[in-house]
Amino acid sequence: MAFHAPSSNSQHRFPPLILLILLAFIPGAASWWFNADASLSDSPALVPANTTWGVFYDPKGIFCGSFDCYRILGLEAPHELPRGMPPPDTKVVTAAYRKMSRKWHPDKNGGDKLAKERFVKIAKAYEVLSSTETRKLYDYFRDRHDAYIQKYGSNVLWTYAPKSDVGGVVVFLFVILSILSYAMQKNKWRNVADHVVKAAYENLGPAHGGGRESAEVREAAMAELAEENNRAMEGKSGREKKAAIRLMNATKAGPGGGSGKTPQQERLHKLIVEKVNKINDFGGGYHKPTMKDLLVLKLCLLPYSISRYFYWSACLFLKQKRGLDFTAEEVLILTKRTVGIVAWDAETDLGQADMLERELWVEENMKIWKREQELSTMSRTERKQAKREKADFNE
DSSP: OOOOOOOTTOSOOOOHHHHHHHHHHSTTSSSEEEEEOGGGOOOGGGSOTTOOOOOOOOTTOSSSTTSOHHHHTTOOOGGGSOTTOOOOOHHHHHHHHHHHHHHTOGGGOTTOTTHHHHHHHHHHHHHHHHSHHHHHHHHHHTTOHHHHHHHHOOSEEEEEOOOOOHHHHHHHHHHHHHHHHHHHHHHHHHHHHHHHHHHHHTTOOGGGTOOHHHHHHHHHHHHHHHHHHHHHHTTOOHHHHHHHHHHHHHHHTOOOSSSSOOHHHHHHHHHHHHHHHTOOBOSTTOBOOOGGGSHHHHHHHHHHHHHHHHHHHHHHHHHHHHTOOOOHHHHHHHHHHHHOHHHHHHSOHHHHHHHHHTTTTSHHHHHHHHHHHHHHTSOHHHHHHHHHHHHHHHO
């Protein structure tokens, strides 16, 4: 059964939620993940009892982490010293390091699980303060967090997400896109089905969006409704039968201007919906989704479809150039390409046979056919007006 394509104001649209889900779950959609480097946080348990290691802004671990290098060695930082008193020199720093390293050496503190980590932190403090250049930077960044961030970055790191398995990503994409293509085909069929239901129920003619398929559906539904009424009227009086006949005739004329539906119209609408839902293919690609509509199968068949298209195009072109006659199969292909698959499927068998005989791939023949199609969708008044305009133009 063929169809007339619905108007662009159809209420059914592909739900955007599926697109949002697709974007939200495609692996690798965002190339950066927000992560904080937890390894840079220092445990307060490292600080020996009855002492303090101070604090310092060093989230990248360039110096002594969150502790003050001076305090780790038991020294006072320059900003803590009395005014005029010089900061500890390299000799003082070395002496302090030796004292602290002997005191907290892991071999002397076997029962302390944090002794090794504490010893490493002491060594790091000595490394920072014993180097003139590193110590100068350390003192400079103490109260200049913005300068530290500008040079080394903040405590929040942006790192690449772990590499995803390429095969898994490809399979995931194909599954999602196949589901998407299946849903889109279903929505495409539903738009046409709703249009046919509307045209059949309202008894619309070709000039108002109706077509052969809606007329056939309405005719079948009316026949079934009449049969139901005949069975219901058995044994009733003549007056009741006449009333039922009047109601049936009103239903045949289509819905009136009132807002409500009569029981007969409700039943007719239900029958039309049932019959339309049984139509699997309206033609022109407007069919209920099948496995062939999955993206995976479409991609598998794509090379064959492309090769076939170019093969027939080359054959038809060469025959046209040489002036040779076309075979019946070639005439069919030429006609379908010329009028389009939608227009071809919308025609009856007689209409299709007429198309094949008229050689519509010839430009003049195509113009005449298009004009005839336009006139067929016009009302009687519009056709008369068009004929008058044509007569005036010829004069």
